[in-house]
Amino acid sequence: MKKTFRLLIPLLWMLMACGDPATQPSSSSQPADKTQHPDYAKGLALVAQSDCLTCHQVQEKRIGPSYTEIAKKYAGVNDAMVSELAQRIIKGGSGVWGEIPMTAHPTLSQQDAEGMVQYILLLN
Numbered sequence: 001m002k003k004t005f006r007l008l009i010p011l012l013w014m015l016m017a018c019g020d021p022a023t024q025p026s027s028s029s030q031p032a033d034k035t036q037h038p039d040y041a042k043g044l045a046l047v048a049q050s051d052c053l054t055c056h057q058v059q060e061k062r063i064g065p066s067y068t069e070i071a072k073k074y075a076g077v078n079d080a081m082v083s084e085l086a087q088r089i090i091k092g093g094s095g096v097w098g099e100i101p102m103t104a105h106p107t108l109s110q111q112d113a114e115g116m117v118q119y120i121l122l123l124n
């Protein structure tokens with residue numbers, strides 16, 4: 001009886017020690033997937049319904065800056081800046097990225113425009 005224990009305990013200990021690092025990558029060290037954020041799908045749907053994608057691409061600069069560039073520039077801004085950016089989408093914007101202005105989107109609500117900004121900022 002005593003002898004079995006002395007063999008069994010180190011064996012169990014070894015199994016646990018080996019098992020631990022192997023299970024870690026799938027549980028704790030996974031980066032948060034931003035596409036799972038509730039604002040992502042909502043904002044993406046709003047952007048897709050509007051004319052945004054004729055001038056903006058996610059990765060490449062077109063007539064307007066890419067959404068990834070915009071997300072980098074405004075990373076970590078507060079709510080006041082989010083509503084300011086929403087205002088620029090509604091009223092049109094110019095002079096921040098270059099000579100070409102962004103057309104106004106007067107039919108958009110402030111709430112929807114902010115939803116679009118939230119989505120864009122998640123692309124950083």
Ligand code: HEC
Nearest residue numbers: 050051052055063064093094095096097098100101102116
């Ligand atoms: C006619 C082309 C065009 C359309 C359509 C358009 N944009 Fe833009 N957008 C631009 C340009 C050009 C700029 C850069 C303006 C500047 O330099 O201030 C810009 C800038 C922006 C910015 C950054 C504003 C800033 O001050 O840095 C955001 C955010 C943005 N657009 C979101 C949107 C969204 C959301 C839509 C759809 C509702 C949209 N855009 C539709 C051309 C467009």
